[in-house]
Amino acid sequence: MSEHQNHRKVRIGVQLQPQHAEWSDLRRAVVAAEEAGVDVAFNWDHFYPLYGEPEGKHLECWTVLAAWAEITSRVEIGALVTCNSYRNPELLADMSRTVDQISDGRLILGIGAGWFEKDYDEYGYEFGTAGSRLADLAQALPRIEKRLGRLYPAPTRKIPVLIGGGGEKKTLRMVAKHADIWHSFGDADVVERKVAILDEWCATEGRDPAQIERSVGVSGDPAATGPRLHELGVRLFTVGLGGPDYDLGQLRDWVAWRDEVNA
Template sequence: MTRPVRAAAHIWPGGAPDYRTWRAAVLRAEELGADIVFGYDHFHKPAVRRTANGIELEPVQPDVPNFEAWTALASWAEITTTAEIGVLVTGIGYRNPDLLADMARTVDYISGGRLILGVGAGWFEKDYAVYGYDYGTLRSRMDLFAEGLRRIEHRLANLTPKPLRQIPILIGGAGERRTLPLVGRHADIWHSGLDRETFRRKNDIVKQHAAAAGRDDSVIERATNWTTAGQADVLLAEGITLHVTELKPTDEGYDFTTLTGLLAWRDANR
């Protein structure tokens, strides 16, 4: 399957001066030509830094203005017209999976069939602790994630009316024991963020799990984080066609420089 190169804006609400600024950023990303606009599913903005080992939490996690993801998505479904929309990614432990499927179906209708359902096991302990959810262990969260995916797919197939399209399920992560089997079995989009050699090895694992589930792995769109055009060229050659750039607010609002760079690279490769 030959896929188009696509560009997504992951627009963080946490720390925005107000809701209108976040809303305006969503509209601006669509106006610039983003194929997808994502939010995040955090009740508090995670203060993080990127290291050679991945994302690490800062020792201090201050409270800043923030907004809930799915109520915002319903608004985005009304105010946008062309971009797909979603959350990168929904924490499975925060909502009953059958309810989440119904929420997704409803937003799919509001948007005219533009929803992507990003789902993950959850990882930011502060979200759980402050809002009264059981954080559990990585194992218990992954168990809940696996069962939640099964329930979501079952509910989506049995809702009346059914979604306007088969809502794409996005799964993020690269854990070989638990996450990649779920990618092979359930994902329509796999978001990883790996270097070329690591991606090659783990992509082979995804292919094996997809085959074991009776799926053609070409139905799974590969996604990663945008860094530079040169790195994107390398990853495109490996079959990664969806690139996602983060837009984090400052006191002055959002800077769209990285998004415009990503869009220029996308257009040059279409």
């Protein structure tokens, strides 16, 4: 199955989690990550920290992305991932187009169904069920695509859509239908299973699997986990870093590994 992705170069992402940090920390971190050679800088779309002190410092996703668009010049930027429930799909399309314009075509629209109940409760969104949130996402994706086609000025490019999640009956079918990038969480055995199912959904939807870049969250030594994931066709490897310090040491190891593999 890995032959689908052989034409792609390895890319390294960083998820700079906007928790326990001031804006100055996030600003410094994204500039340093770009200088270190990463390909993509992600944040996430939550209103409270996911780790550590639950009432700790936290900044909003899309306003941070707009600022990152202005203070970086090379890296792609995006949310890993935007929660579909928090914004009307047409508004999200317009926000995406605007950040695409500010960044001169460097936005990735990462999106998922949402899961963090505290966000919903505190901000007045209806939590529903996993099924209802997935159904909402399925309805939102074509609305986003339609609105992106109607906005003026238009996006600078076809904005890549990243869908995060591994649900085998619904999420992976949405990936096959709508995504340019699929982001998975899990070890190589999990990824291997999901990749096979994604290929089946691509066949059902009449989509060439080679059109979908495979992405996974990683940590630790790239030599230990990178080669097997690479064999499975993963080409975007993203290291998650929490604030306020954003230690880029491990990230630099992955950038060096990328350069070896791509040489």
